[in-house]
Amino acid sequence: MQQNEQLIQQEKYLRLLSEKYPTPEAVSERLIHLEARLTLPKEVEHFLSDLHGEYGTFSHILNNCSGVIREKVAYVFGDRMDEEEQAEFCTLLYYPVEKLESLENEGRTVPKWYVETLGKLLELAKVMSYKYPLAKISELIPTAFTSVIVEMMNTRPDEDPAQFAYHKRLLDSIVEVGSAPSFICVFAELIKRLAVGWIHIVGDFFDRGSRPDAILDKVIDYPSLDIQWGNHDILWMGAACGSDACIANVVRNNLRYNNTEVLENGYGIGLRSLTLWAARQYPDEAPIKAAERAISIIMFKLEGKIIRRHPEFSMDERVLLDAVDYEKGTVRIDGKDYAMNQRVFPTIDPENPLKLSQEEEDIVKELRASFLASEPLRRHVEFLYRRGSVYTCCNGNLLFHACVPMNEDGSFTKVTVGGGDYSGRAYFDFVDAAARRAWTERDKILLDYMWYFWCGRESVFSGREFKTFERMFVDDESTWEEPDDPYFQFINDADACGRVLKEFGLDPEKGHIINGHVPVKKGESPVKSGGKAIVIDGGFCHAYHKKTGISGFTLISNSRGLRLLAHQHVADVRTALRENRDIESVSETVELQSYSLTVADTDKGKAIREEMEDLRALLIAYRSGVIHHA
Ligand SMILES: O=P(O)(O)OC[C@H]1O[C@](O)(COP(=O)(O)O)[C@@H](O)[C@@H]1O
Numbered sequence: 201m202q203q204n205e206q207l208i209q210q211e212k213y214l215r216l217l218s219e220k221y222p223t224p225e226a227v228s229e230r231l232i233h234l235e236a237r238l239t240l241p242k243e244v245e246h247f248l249s250d251l252h253g254e255y256g257t258f259s260h261i262l263n264n265c266s267g268v269i270r271e272k273v274a275y276v277f278g279d280r281m282d283e284e285e286q287a288e289f290c291t292l293l294y295y296p297v298e299k300l301e302s303l304e305n306e307g308r309t310v311p312k313w314y315v316e317t318l319g320k321l322l323e324l325a326k327v328m329s330y331k332y333p334l335a336k337i338s339e340l341i342p343t344a345f346t347s348v349i350v351e352m353m354n355t356r357p358d359e360d361p362a363q364f365a366y367h368k369r370l371l372d373s374i375v376e377v378g379s380a381p382s383f384i385c386v387f388a389e390l391i392k393r394l395a396v397g398w399i400h401i402v403g404d405f406f407d408r409g410s411r412p413d414a415i416l417d418k419v420i421d422y423p424s425l426d427i428q429w430g431n432h433d434i435l436w437m438g439a440a441c442g443s444d445a446c447i448a449n450v451v452r453n454n455l456r457y458n459n460t461e462v463l464e465n466g467y468g469i470g471l472r473s474l475t476l477w478a479a480r481q482y483p484d485e486a487p488i489k490a491a492e493r494a495i496s497i498i499m500f501k502l503e504g505k506i507i508r509r510h511p512e513f514s515m516d517e518r519v520l521l522d523a524v525d526y527e528k529g530t531v532r533i534d535g536k537d538y539a540m541n542q543r544v545f546p547t548i549d550p551e552n553p554l555k556l557s558q559e560e561e562d563i564v565k566e567l568r569a570s571f572l573a574s575e576p577l578r579r580h581v582e583f584l585y586r587r588g589s590v591y592t593c594c595n596g597n598l599l600f601h602a603c604v605p606m607n608e609d610g611s612f613t614k615v616t617v618g619g620g621d622y623s624g625r626a627y628f629d630f631v632d633a634a635a636r637r638a639w640t641e642r643d644k645i646l647l648d649y650m651w652y653f654w655c656g657r658e659s660v661f662s663g664r665e666f667k668t669f670e671r672m673f674v675d676d677e678s679t680w681e682e683p684d685d686p687y688f689q690f691i692n693d694a695d696a697c698g699r700v701l702k703e704f705g706l707d708p709e710k711g712h713i714i715n716g717h718v719p720v721k722k723g724e725s726p727v728k729s730g731g732k733a734i735v736i737d738g739g740f741c742h743a744y745h746k747k748t749g750i751s752g753f754t755l756i757s758n759s760r761g762l763r764l765l766a767h768q769h770v771a772d773v774r775t776a777l778r779e780n781r782d783i784e785s786v787s788e789t790v791e792l793q794s795y796s797l798t799v800a801d802t803d804k805g806k807a808i809r810e811e812m813e814d815l816r817a818l819l820i821a822y823r824s825g826v827i828h829h830a
């Protein structure tokens with residue numbers, strides 16, 4: 201009976217498939233393409249993390265594809281162009297519009313230069329397209345001039361004099377009709393798309409740096425990208441869902457880093473009411489500082505209320521507004537009194553420290569209305585939901601921002617949340633579903649979870665106990681230390697890494713864990729347990745450069761293995777253009793295979809094989825007459 205049911209289902213499915221491939225010839229054609237595709241080299245994957253609003257660095261690394269472009273230029277033109285010429289050519293690829301403008305000012309953009317440059321771009325694009333089937337290359341070609349570019353990509357000037365003449369005519373015509381600058385831009389784009397097959401962003405677009413909005417605008421239309429949410433993303437997502445506590449945290453972070461432009465101009469969220477009111481509360485402070493103090497108190501009040509509503513968060517001792525002696529100016533932490541660096545709390549009623557005043561209520565209400573009304577924020581958050589998730593398993597690797605909560609003995613922590621107990625992968629799945637429901641349902645409890653996901657000790661995005669209150673009000677730095685999850689130790693233990701990979705259904709021998717979140721300090725290696733875990737929060741974040749010493753780590757996975765890049769100093773765009781300067785990067789091989797991986801070895805390969813099985817079944821059904829074909 202059950203078997204019968206299965207057969208009926210399969211036939212239904214094959215009938216649907218036959219709509220797409222209505223003849224045996226169509227099926228065979230597809231099978232041939234798929235079979236051949238399996239033999240092509242694996243696409244390049246590019247991993248980045250903890251961008252923290254650093255648009256300049258991010259877009260440079262995206263433009264130079266973590267050094268892949270420079271390598272290809274050296275490979276193709278190494279014997280024909282000196283270093284200076286190669287560097288200039290790379291700059292043209294990274295910043296075509298700007299570079300063309302400066303070359304034009306120097307009077308160098310003569311027809312001969314255009315023809316030569318187009319010839320080189322075409323040559324490079326051809327070499328770099330060897331990894332892709334024709335259909336895929338057509339998809340990658342930007343929409344402008346598509347038919348001409350397809351034609352150019354298929355000329356064979358070295359093989360035949362007629363082809364040579366044809367090729368030359370194409371290039372000359374482009375220059376003659378004045379389209380060369382546009383073609384250069386399109387080729388630069390195509391070459392970048394050919395260089396990197398897929399991008400993974402392992403969390404934290406937001407906070408600290410000034411232009412997370414510009415980063416999101418840049419990647420929003422990227423066809424080949426996935427995102428693993430970081431705690432800062434969850435915070436902004438929670439704010440966009442309407443969580444007051446998340447909103448207060450976002451506003452505070454922005455004021456703290458003097459980034460109010462992102463909110464005010466990028467997202468159209470005004471801070472005027474808050475700033476004016478705060479200036480009255482703290483007349484001796486500079487306006488930004490006053491606003492930061494005022495929103496911080498609002499934030500601690502809102503957080504205190506959430507903690508009281510959710511005993512399961514086990515954060516009771518974090519309600520520090522309740523532990524302050526407002527007369528003495530001390531706060532009791534872990535049974536010990538500490539002097540506070542602020543004595544004046546004009547917005548707190550010591551009898552009821554968590555109560556928001558009417559003015560505070562009004563400010564929160566106004567901010568919430570602006571967050572909910574912001575169209576650009578809605579667009580960006582919708583994109584984060586659409587392309588993001590808590591974790592991704594891709595080609596045997598496990599990607600997530602922070603941690604799988606663990607006990608001291610290395611077992612997965614059982615976390616009580618949403619009326620159930622969850623650990624390991626089931627906990628990740630719960631969190632993923634809860635975060636999505638917060639956006640669609642906006643239920644109050646789910647909004648509280650979003651706040652917990654941002655900063656909770658057992659949150660998969662955080663894994664540490666935030667000491668925001670102490671960092672703000674207590675000078676004794678011994679109170680600032682943020683205890684973190686044993687996971688962050690266990691990634692140094694290959695067995696524990698293996699258990700994590702296995703928990704997510706991956707091969708512990710072959711897979712890697714790829715995380716962000718914890719800045720890699722100077723002198724520390726991002727490669728843990730011999731490469732089983734790699735932490736690529738290398739510090740795009742300017743504010744953390746003292747700690748990290750460099751401008752970021754990125755990871756590249758190609759057909760030969762894994763390679764880590766430590767980016768030293770990123771030249772700003774102007775210097776890059778003037779001096780043809782690139783990022784100085786140091787490359788470290790994490791893993792090198794003796795053989796080359798092909799598409800057959802990837803997740804895509806698995807999907808292709810499954811599709812081929814279905815197609816073969818359809819072919820049999822056509823031949824046996826079970827399904828009639830056109
Ligand atoms: O995910 P990240 O980037 O580590 O951010 C969270 C950390 O930021 C903090 O809120 C401190 O922020 P600042 O460095 O901006 O003061 C810590 O309390 C917390 O551990």
Ligand SMILES: [Mn+2]
Pocket residue numbers: 404430431432601661716717718
């Ligand atoms: Mn983080």
